[in-house]
Amino acid sequence: MEKNEIILYKLSRIEKYIFGLKEILNVEELSDYTGFKKSYIYKLVHSNLIPYSKPNNKVLFFDRKKIDDWLLSNSSRSLAEIKAQSLELSFKNKKA
Structure with a gap:
């Protein structure tokens, strides 16, 4: 590498690290932060699938904390977590 x-x-x-420290991001910063293309971000906004703010109906802004929560929503549980929950439920049923 040169x-x-x-x-x-x-x-x-x-620069990417600094975006992670900012609390409010614009579309370009959000694109860099998430790796999503700007067109996909606009599609998510248009479909109301992503939390955003649009003061005075002009520029889009995104709260990084809400974006982080949104990105981590609907997470899948690991096999170990599923087994642990299954054991926990079976012990509760035996006590009842």
């Missing part, structure tokens, strides 16, 4: 490429790569990583 020196300039290394510097640009490191700057890009720093």
Whole structure:
């Protein structure tokens, strides 16, 4: 890797880290933060599938904490979690 490429790569990583610290993101920042294309973000907004704010019906803004919650919603449980819950429920049923 060339020196300039290394510097640009490191700057890009720093920029992404800073986006993670910002509480309010615009569409471009959200795209960098999530890796989603801007067109997909607009599609999510149009379908009301993503939490957003649009003050004065102009510019879109996103609360990073709400986005993080949204990204982690509807998570899948691991096999170990399912087994643990199953055991817990079977013990409760035996006590009752």
